[in-house]
Amino acid sequence: MFAADLTRFRAAGVARIALLLALGGGPQLLAPAAAAQPATAAAIRFEDATGESGLDFVYRAGGAAELQLPAIMGGGAALFDLEGDGDLDLFFVQGGRLGPAGPEAGADAARLYRNDPVTGADGRRRARFVDITRESAAGVALYGMGVATGDVDGDGFVDLFVAGFGASRLLRNVAGTHFEEISARAGMAAAGEAGMAISAAFFDADRDGDLDLFVARYVDYPLDPALACFAPSSRRDYCGPQAFRPQRDLLYINRGDGTFTEEGAVRLGKHRPQPGLGVVAADLDGDGWVDLFVANDGQPNHLWRNLGGARSGPPAFAEVGLASGVAVNRSGLPEASMGIAIGDADGDLLEDLLVTHLTGETNTFYRNSGGLFDDRSLASGLGPPSRPWTSFGTAWVDPDRDGDLDLVTVAGAVRLAEVGGQPQDPLGLGQPAQLFRNDGRGRFAEISALAGPVWARRATSHGLAAGDVDNDGDLDLVVVDTAERARLLLDESPVPAPAAWLGLRLTDASGRRDQLGATALLRRRGAPPLLRRAHSDGSYASASDPRLLFGLGGGVDLEAVEVSWPDGRREHFPPPPPGAYATLREGQGQEPAAPLTVSP
């Protein structure tokens, strides 16, 4: 009888199918790729609006012809409000050349575009970008990689930190009219602090009300002679970070006047530097002090726990990545961590981490359970579909405005040997972007194929900035493709109801300065509360819109907004009317009668 069964089993052709049939119709998927397909997923749509937007920026990174590592690491973009008029403007970092003496500026410089929206025949306001690089003096010349945004001197205007190879620059925004380069004056131009910086994050490390800066640095890259690396075929290929010595990250502490002292060696303590590519600042353990998560390439990630609340004197950080569960993946292996998206993806009012990775690895979803994290890449459905691609920039979005966070990633290969398909982009490293929809319980299904042709386009995409460029209550995307025109992807998904969203800006008492790190808990009657945080960091080498967006679905009764400010203060605000942006200023809410909790 067994022999007959065996024969029949083999005759079926594919044992896998037979086994699945034996289970009674197919496997139960832990990652519910098919089961979770939402009815409204097909309506989600992003459209490429670059042509009509006025953007004509191309990131040019020298060294690609010689397969030099820096050519595949940049660049980023920043969506920020230059002059405080409520519209997002756009800054692009520019790459450079690799000369024999080191990295240098190329023929093109960084570019700044002012958003001068126009109203179309349909009554809709659309973003129009005008190049104001020359008059704003924003065209900083260096081999640029990434950018961070924050108001370092408290004057109400957003300043820029441009991270680069060989040098980085701090650009002070002068009254929204132009920039002045103040790196040396601000204490950020020491020779030993140059290196290769990719990403940075402004945050308030010591709760003194001003913005400090963390700079993730990569590797000590020698140009002369350039190191040759090879694929298994023995053909030349780009090097990975393992070939080089990692550089120490930098922690600039603001003296209170917009000048800084670099205190990484002291405040981060003795540790082994790793090749850092991404960084986010957030209070990940809920103790009221802002921690730092640093994505390291091919090495264990760092989680710097801010000990400010546990010590007297100046704050210090302790590295707790391994013990917290975010240093490596579930299997115990460090991955090529690059981009980071931080947000409450499963609605438990704790911010989770999504870290993007190399082809052959999955993107990793670390679910936060109060400072301890669990790798849920498989269970969330975010892991397996990402395995073929080298993802860089990433952001949580909510195109269906149902209140739960969906995910975007953009990708580009870093090895000629690993490119899937036949890329047509100039570097030959092109890969597609991906869009994942959340089913409301922290389980995701990839819907790229349903959401417009922009997701099928292959490019060498690294930087991704997210922001509401047309102020219509959703997050649009700016994608930086190496050696090709940067793209503006507008979220054109249908709106379930005009009041299906609420936008908040969390500011200081003046109403002019974003309070990076402040969180807002939106309480709703008959629906779970939603948590969002004001931040411009994350993704890869880029800075995003710090405003908070809440998707409200088909209409929900709003109860209150509870804000936790970076200095530890907490306030209640009555809910602003939905369907618009509102500004909540620190000090203008009500102190809660009882301590606020983040529990639903």
Place this chain on the structure above:
Amino acid sequence: MTLLGAMALMALWLAAALPQAGSPAPPAPPAATARLSPAALRAVPWPELAGLEPAVQEALQQGSAGFTAAVAAGAVEAGGGAQVAEAYGELGRLFHAHGFSAAAETCYDNAGRLAREDFRWPHLRGLVLLDEQRSEAAAAAFAEAFARRPYYPALLRQARVEQELGHLEAAQVLLAVATAHSPNDPALLAVLGDQAGLTGRNAEAIELLERALQAAPGATRLHYPLALAYRAVGNGAAADAHLALAGRVGIVPLDPLENEVRSRRVGATVWDLEGQRALQAGDAPAAVKAFRKALEARPGDPELRARLSAAERTDAAAFETAKP
């Protein structure tokens, strides 16, 4: 009969049919080939040779010449399919050994079409598809290999891929078959332990991973999931102890067919890369072996010699540390 009963029976008879793990590569089955028109075969995307190490160029040129001669001698229409399949398979191994995955995949696919009962070609094709991150196709290829002949490494590979894809129940069935055959295989225990941890069966994960580590004490990667499992059951001290031991060295599953591919490697570069990867992972003995191979191909190379010395020093230091 219940589903579980059916699964258990299936496990028993499949286990009985499996060859023992760790045995040399099973011989190819007797020729049972299809009469295919050459038009039914896929064109091999021949890689550009420029820029390759001379030894690799030479091997590929020789491989091409050998393939042409074999095809000429065994015209497919005349019933020479087995010979042609073997030629495709050999060329596929050569491409595979040097990372030309598209060419290797096509060769193995053609070989598998020509020799429809030969399990080797779909299995090797599965390995290449894994390199290309085509997991679903790889799982199907391993399943096809297993259907042709119950080759244990194909079963284990398929189980791992199904698990990585989130098809946990499918993986569980395959792992049950594998367990019935080789209950103490450390590679299997590691997969089972990972799955138990993934699904919250932490006590079981601890038992399985501890057994895997006993069988393969150098597999430092396993300390991490073990630490997670201990933490989940509230044993913080054990969790901390295993976290402190966590490393990157995994268990390489026994797979004689894969070893045959490795044996086709020529030149220094491919071994040098393997050595560097092993060293990065903390597997000094593997790094030493790989750098020695690289030096055989390029004797006297000062960089290779330096890397070998570094790996030897690391290996010796680890040996000293491990002494009782």
